[in-house]
Amino acid sequence: MSESGRTTSDALADVRVLDFTAVMAGPFATRMLADLGADVVKVESLEGDQVRARPPLRDGASSYFGHLNAGKRSIALNLKAPEAIAAIRQLVAGFDVLVENFRPGVMARLGLDYPTLAAINPRLIYCSISGYGQTGPRSQDPAYAPVVHASSGFDMVNMDYQDGAVDRPATSGIFVADVLGGTHAFGAIQTALYQREKTGVGQFLDVSMLEAMAGMLVFELQQAQNVAPRRPLYTPLKTRDGFLMVAPTSPKNFEQLADAVGHPEWREDPRFRTNADRNANWSDLLAETEKWTITHSSEEGEQILSRFGVPCARYRNVEELLDDPQLAARKFFTEIGDEGGRYRVPNPPFRMSGSRAEARDMVSRLGEHGADVLAQELGMSDEAIAALKNAGIMG
Numbered sequence: 001m002s003e004s005g006r007t008t009s010d011a012l013a014d015v016r017v018l019d020f021t022a023v024m025a026g027p028f029a030t031r032m033l034a035d036l037g038a039d040v041v042k043v044e045s046l047e048g049d050q051v052r053a054r055p056p057l058r059d060g061a062s063s064y065f066g067h068l069n070a071g072k073r074s075i076a077l078n079l080k081a082p083e084a085i086a087a088i089r090q091l092v093a094g095f096d097v098l099v100e101n102f103r104p105g106v107m108a109r110l111g112l113d114y115p116t117l118a119a120i121n122p123r124l125i126y127c128s129i130s131g132y133g134q135t136g137p138r139s140q141d142p143a144y145a146p147v148v149h150a151s152s153g154f155d156m157v158n159m160d161y162q163d164g165a166v167d168r169p170a171t172s173g174i175f176v177a178d179v180l181g182g183t184h185a186f187g188a189i190q191t192a193l194y195q196r197e198k199t200g201v202g203q204f205l206d207v208s209m210l211e212a213m214a215g216m217l218v219f220e221l222q223q224a225q226n227v228a229p230r231r232p233l234y235t236p237l238k239t240r241d242g243f244l245m246v247a248p249t250s251p252k253n254f255e256q257l258a259d260a261v262g263h264p265e266w267r268e269d270p271r272f273r274t275n276a277d278r279n280a281n282w283s284d285l286l287a288e289t290e291k292w293t294i295t296h297s298s299e300e301g302e303q304i305l306s307r308f309g310v311p312c313a314r315y316r317n318v319e320e321l322l323d324d325p326q327l328a329a330r331k332f333f334t335e336i337g338d339e340g341g342r343y344r345v346p347n348p349p350f351r352m353s354g355s356r357a358e359a360r361d362m363v364s365r366l367g368e369h370g371a372d373v374l375a376q377e378l379g380m381s382d383e384a385i386a387a388l389k390n391a392g393i394m395g
Contacts, residue, residue: 009354009355010036010038010355010356011036011037011352011355011356011357012033012037012038013038015037015038015096015097015193016038016039016095016096016097017030017033017038017039017040017095017096017097017098017099018041018043018088018092018095018098018099019040019041019042019043019099020043020099020100020101020107020112021042021099021100021101021129022044022049022050023049023050023051023101023144023178024051024068024145024178024179024182025101025145025179025181025182025185025209026099026129026182026185027049027051027068027069027182028068028178028179028183029099029127029129029182029183029185029186029189030069030072031068031069031070031071031359032182032183032186032348033097033186033189034070034071034072034359034360035071035347035348035358035359035360036348036355036357037355037356038097040071040073041072041073041074041095041369041373042069042073042074042075042364043075043077043079043088044075044076044077044367044395045076045077045079046076046077046078046367046392046395048366048367049069051065051068051069052065052366057340058340058341059339059340059341060339060340061338061340061341063338063343065363066336066338066343066345066363067345069363069364070336070345070359070360070361070362070363071359071360071362072362072364073364073369073372073373074365074366074369074370075367075370075373076366076367076370076394077370077393077394077395078392078393078394079110079112081391081393083388083391083393084388084393084394085110085111085112087374087388088112089111089112089117090377090378091373091377091378092120092124093121094377095121095124096124096125097124097126097127097189097193098117098124098125098126098127099127099128099129099185099189100127100128100129101129102128102130103140103142104128104130104133104134104139104140105140107128114126114128118202118204121202122201122202123196123200123201124202125189125192125193125196125203125205126202126203126204126205127185127188127189127192127204127205127207128204128205128207129181129182129185129209130143130206130207130208130209131143131144131147131148131177131208131209131210132148132208132209132210133206133207133208133210133211134206135206138210143209143210144175145175145176145177145178146172148177148209148210149172149176149213151210152177152213153213153214153217153220154176154216154217155169155170156169157217157220158170161233176213177209177210177212177213178209180209180212180213180216181207181208181209183212184207184212185205188205188207192205219231229279231279232278232279232282233282234246235286236315237286237290237294238290238293238294239293239294239296239297239298239301239314240295240296240298241297241298242297242298242315243298243314244293244298244302244305244312244313244314244315245312245313245314245315246286246289246293246305246310246311246312247311247312248285248310248311249311251275253310253311254266254272254278254285255267256308256310257289257305257308258272260304260305260307260308260310261289261292263288263292266288271284272284272285298314298315299314301314302314322344331347331358332346332347332349333345333346333347334346334347334358334359334361335361336359336361336362336363337361338363346359347359366395367394367395370385370394370395371385374388374394
């Protein structure tokens with residue numbers, strides 16, 4: 001094992017990434033690259049990624065930041081300084097991937113756009129993540145995840161599914177567009193690396209968070225273009241102490257449900273006899289099922305229904321998730337640490353039989369590896385590095 005904690009079994013052990021991302025979508029993508037063993041160098045402003053200051057904070061260290069940036073080295077540069085841009089252009093020659101999530105046009109104004117850097121390194125895979133993509137009438141608009149949720153139709157679809165029970169789209173603090181955009185960027189980078197093995201050249205990747213969200217609305221996009229009945233909605237069913245999600249999607253699931261709740265006669269009930277009957281009377285089926293769930297605790301209901309093979313789950317909070325035995329068996333969580341202490345973060349949601357796929361136990365301080373990167377990659381002397389720091393060009 002090397003000093004950086006990477007081993008020869010890391011799938012991306014030879015991949016080197018310059019990471020110009022901040023906040024969430026880009027860092028989510030590059031952390032997954034680091035989880036697979038890539039050497040990710042996070043290029044930050046002298047102030048650092050703004051998430052470094054966001055709670056939860058312990059002794060000034062943000063575990064929110066650590067969650068998104070574990071396994072990455074950090075260099076802090078003043079990108080308005082020509083000397084910093086010159087250093088980046090030199091570094092690019094030795095790297096495989098560059099990822100950025102600035103507003104379109106920012107990297108070009110810095111002189112770090114794809115055509116400029118591809119002329120230095122034709123093998124470079126350059127991935128830009130933005131709210132609306134690099135082209136089109138809204139490409140220059142600022143866009144964070146909640147804005148993209150609103151513009152994608154996602155929020156209005158969810159409001160429509162509430163059947164008039166609410167008078168405005170839901171408030172949400174879960175940034176689906178960021179995670180989805182970062183995940184698509186991760187996949188696109190892998191595809192480009194594979195293609196480069198065959199062609200020998202890199203390419204530009206343009207990832208749109210709006211398109212990632214719109215692409216998730218599979219049924220809804222088709223329903224908007226065709227006359228189609230509304231599909232059944234899966235609603236929470238009350239229990240004695242909470243709620244259960246019950247999803248009898250197939251004919252067999254329905255039969256299992258009927259047996260589990262002690263109503264085998266539902267098989268012959270004209271409301272439920274066929275799939276079409278059940279879809280037409282879906283609210284009746286859920287209402288009848290809730291008469292049973294309300295007499296049980298959530299845990300009891302889940303155990304009984306699961307024993308009969310009915311797809312179901314009790315509603316849990318995130319604190320319960322941290323101690324979930326299924327996730328523990330899968331080693332989903334791993335522990336990392338920074339100057340604020342130790343805490344758990346997720347590993348990637350997949351396992352690989354021939355390589356590691358796990359968060360690396362390293363959360364860099366701002367600019368922690370700047371001197372090493374410039375010395376090792378560019379052969380810069382201690383005196384030259386000190387001069388950059390004294391001039392306020394490197395943190």
